[in-house]
Amino acid sequence: MTASTPGHRSEPTHRLEPGHARRPTIHDVARDAGISKTSVSRYFGHERALLSESMVQRIEAAIERLGFAPDRLASGLRGRRTGLIGMVVADIRNPYTVDMLHGAELACREHGYSLLVCNTDNSDQLERRHLEVLHGYSIEGLVVNTRGRNVASLAARREAGLPMVLVDRHIDGLDCDMVGLDNEQAVTLGVSHLRDQGYQRLLMVTEPTDGISSRKARVEVFRHQAHAAGLSAEVQQSPQERIDPDWLAATLMQWLRAGGRPGAIVCANGVITLAVCHALWALLKTPFEQVGVLGIDELSWCALVGPGITTVAQPVDDIGYGAITTLLNRIRGAPGKAEITTYTARLHARGSTTLKTT
Amino acid sequence: MTASTPGHRSEPTHRLEPGHARRPTIHDVARDAGISKTSVSRYFGHERALLSESMVQRIEAAIERLGFAPDRLASGLRGRRTGLIGMVVADIRNPYTVDMLHGAELACREHGYSLLVCNTDNSDQLERRHLEVLHGYSIEGLVVNTRGRNVASLAARREAGLPMVLVDRHIDGLDCDMVGLDNEQAVTLGVSHLRDQGYQRLLMVTEPTDGISSRKARVEVFRHQAHAAGLSAEVQQSPQERIDPDWLAATLMQWLRAGGRPGAIVCANGVITLAVCHALWALLKTPFEQVGVLGIDELSWCALVGPGITTVAQPVDDIGYGAITTLLNRIRGAPGKAEITTYTARLHARGSTTLKTT
DNA sequence: ACCGATATTGGGAACGTTCCCAATACAAGT
DNA sequence: ACTTGTATTGGGAACGTTCCCAATATCGGT
Incomplete structure (x- = not known):
């Protein structure tokens, strides 16, 4: 003893x-x-x-x-500053998310904040769980990029005074800053490029728009711009968030068969671009000689596929960086109504939208 | 006002x-x-x-x-448990990192932990800064996937009792668990596939191996296996971590010109595969008819480029998940020497390694 | 009826900060 | 000399937990 x-x-x-x-x-x-x-x-x-x-x-x-x-924990306990920012994303493997995260991480680092990253894998329930966890850590602010089905949870935190920024998509009923793409400009850029190239039939493929503002905007602008340009326009929404290859193949086949005038497919985002390419690859021997393809979102491999896939690129890195900047302003007490910050897209014209006159 | x-x-x-x-x-x-x-x-x-x-x-x-x-901060302050795990990665935009992060996030979520994600963008200085920050938050454990140039900082934390797991690469002088690919098996799988396909000249392209164990292992096994299979083998290391397109174009061109017997390029990882594809695309009209290509790491677009790029796929998601599992065991006090956990790779044979007899 | 276990429960003192307020020092103004 | 002010500095009480130890209740066994 x-x-x-x-x-x-x-x-x-x-x-x-x-x-x-x-x-x-x-x-x-x-x-x-x-x-x-x-x-x-x-x-x-x-x-x-x-x-x-x-x-x-x-x-x-x-x-x-x-x-x-x-000790940051002790300092966060007594004082208000934890130096922690929460980030809730729907799909961490989406290239958009990755680039956005990269920009956000950079901004955080520059301002002495750290990121608590939560992936919901598109589950609303997981999103709620993650919000509770983040609340437990007394995060100073929150970046949200999800489907927005948990307005209640989010609104509760927002009204409790938690600074919050939405990325890419606005959520109805949430009085909150938003940072994203100028969808009007981006889609207009794409559609007019297709018109200039001589395409006359357009098909937009997208995941279910549900309540997701950016998806809705892209569809809407697409319809409007195609009509204004005198092009026939069709929109196909996947029945599920996760694209079913069979559904896509059937949908594309049907649209292709109905053809006559030269047509092009507009992919509403990077995930769709990948799925559409896979589908066309399985369906046709020489896809891009029979149909044009244009994707929203630039991807690392777009130049490599076939004659190169034309894209409308959004500055995703900047969007992530901007989201944090906006958030930090609110954390520092910037007053005023919720603001929307949009970034403009750039066209990368490649072979997939060169019309072949057969 | x-x-x-x-x-x-x-x-x-x-x-x-x-x-x-x-x-x-x-x-x-x-x-x-x-x-x-x-x-x-x-x-x-x-x-x-x-x-x-x-x-x-x-x-x-x-x-x-x-x-x-x-309140997790208060609870972490008095008790030992913060529920925080730090993750330091060299390049958050690398597809490998993304998938690994996905698996790690899942494991954390399942066990009630949260991830503090730090990206160093391959900077040793940033890595040190991030380690200090993470220390400030009293993380319970650390996952590291970097170049390993800060052995001193890491070893200090390790010796101070911080549970730590290395991902993909072992770091000399760090007595610490490691989770990664069975490089011997993976490269052997790739090389024997190429031999079976009839290629006789192989070129491996890689970033500088520096002290990075997985890169060194791949080069070594590649040389050994090619020799054992009676194939001529050459290895080219990029002079910089970031691949210079001009360097790559020149290197590939030189190797291609020296040809005679049918040759194939082995890309040491996903980033290299992308760079090599871009280079070949710029260099040759119909790349895959003149040279075989095999990549280590499966990428979403590999099936789409040319006749499809053959890859040796590692289960990256599992590796990330396994890293957290291993880490949690240590956090719970599992005793014993540092262990190495390896996962095996699978071959995705595609058109890029079908030898064309011209 | 008493003693010692064995379950429950409660009361404070940490944990390492930040914040409020008071205390001191010295210069300047009257 | 006596305020008044302006820089500095220090002391202690929070912050919301967890942990140690003591207190109480219950239950057999003698």
């Missing part, structure tokens, strides 16, 4: 575990520098201006000596 | 802001249920077995009434 000292302070166990040396605290720094912990706290907070020159130097020396780094 | 201005203020600001109702604490629940906070804490901790049936019911009712959710 150990003969422990009679004092009422027993030694904390974790100090005894190998390699688990207690990390220095603000207190240790203060003692080492011969000052009060408040001053050390001020050094790391936004009140460094209050400190005298000699104080700053002594603090820095002590920090250096002890290898001190502040 | 707004009534709320940041700055000095006698009243705590956040209680006045609209919608900033103080969130309920464990204390509130206890009072509402007429019991002590300790019991409520036990309910959420791993000591629910201690509680009587009636106690559990009263707690649950109170939680329901108040909409209580525990």
Whole structure:
């Protein structure tokens, strides 16, 4: 049996575990520098201006000596700032999401924030679960890119004062900033390119628009612009969020058979572009000689497939970066109504929209 | 003008802001249920077995009434469990990283952990910065997939007792579990496929191997297996981590010109496959009729390019999932030496490795 | 009826910060 | 000299948990 000292302070166990040396605290720094912990706290907070020159130097020396780094959890507990931003995305494997995440991560890094990334795999239930988890970590702000079926949960957090930014899609009933593509401009760019190339029949393929604003906008603008350009236009929505290859094959085949005048397919986003390419590949020997293809969203491999796939590229990286910028402004207390920030798309014209006059 | 201005203020600001109702604490629940906070804490901790049936019911009712959710920061501060896992990746836009992240996120979700994702964009300095940040959040474990140039920083955390798992690549001097591909099996699979198809000259293209174990292993096994199969083998390393298209074009051209016997290019990973395809596309009219191509890493578009690109696919999703599983075991205190877990690859044979007898 | 187990429960003291307020120092104004 | 002000600095009480230890209740066994 150990003969422990009679004092009422027993030694904390974790100090005894190998390699688990207690990390220095603000207190240790203060003692080492011969000052009060408040001053050390001020050094790391936004009140460094209050400190005298000699104080700053002594603090820095002590920090250096002890290898001190502040505990963000403790700091987040007492103060308001956790430095944590939540990001809820519907599909982390979607190229759009990846690029957006890349931009967002960069912006966070530049401003001293860290990203708590949550993937819902398109499940509404998982989205709710993730929102609860993020709430538990007292995130300072939230970036949302999901189907928007949980308006209630989101609105609750929003009204509780949580800064929030939607990416790509607006959600009805959520008074909240949004950052995304100028769908009007993007689709118009695509359709007029197809018209200029001489296509006369257009088909847009998309996932179910449900309530998703960007999808609805693309369909709407597509119909309107095609009509204005005197082109016949058809829209096919997948019955499921996840594209069924059989459905797609049947749909495309039917549209192709009905042909006569030269036609082109407009893919509403990158995921659709991939699915359509796979379908055409299975259906036709030489797809792009019989039908034009234009995709919204640039993908790394678009130049490689057949004669190259024409795309309307959105600056996804910038959108992710912009989402964080917008969010940080709100976190810092920027007042005013919810704002919508849109970015413009650029056309990458390639062989898939060169009309072959057979 | 707004009534709320940041700055000095006698009243705590956040209680006045609209919608900033103080969130309920464990204390509130206890009072509402007429019991002590300790019991409520036990309910959420791993000591629910201690509680009587009636106690559990009263707690649950109170939680329901108040909409209580525990504060993870506070809980992490006093206890050891933060529920946070750090993930440091070299390139978040690499398809490998994305799939790995997907698997890891799933595993975390299933076990009640959350991921703090850090992208270093291949910068050693950023990696160090990120490690410091993660340390500040008292992460319970760390998943690392980087170049491994910061052995010192990593080893320090490791020796301080931080559970850690490396993904894809082992780092010398870091006594730490690793999860990745069975490179021996994967490359052997690829090379024997090429031999069976009748190719006689092989070229492997890779980024600089530096100290990266998986790259070194692939090169080594490639050389060995090609030799064993009686094939001529050459390896070209990009001078930079980021592939320079001009360098690649020149390198490939030189190798192609030196030809005679039918040759095939082995791309050491997905990023290389993309670059090689772009290069061949620019160089040759009908690339795959003149040279075979095989890529390590399956990519969504491999079936679409030319006659389809043959790949050796690694189960990246499983690797990410496995990394978290391994990490959690260590977090729970699994003892023993560092272990290496490898997954086996599968061949996707496509047209790019069908030898054309001209 | 008493003693010692064995279940439950509760009361505080941590955890490492930030924030409020008070205290000190020195210069300037009257 | 006596306020008044303006920089600095420090002390202690939060923040919302978990953990240690003590308290109470229950139950056999003697």
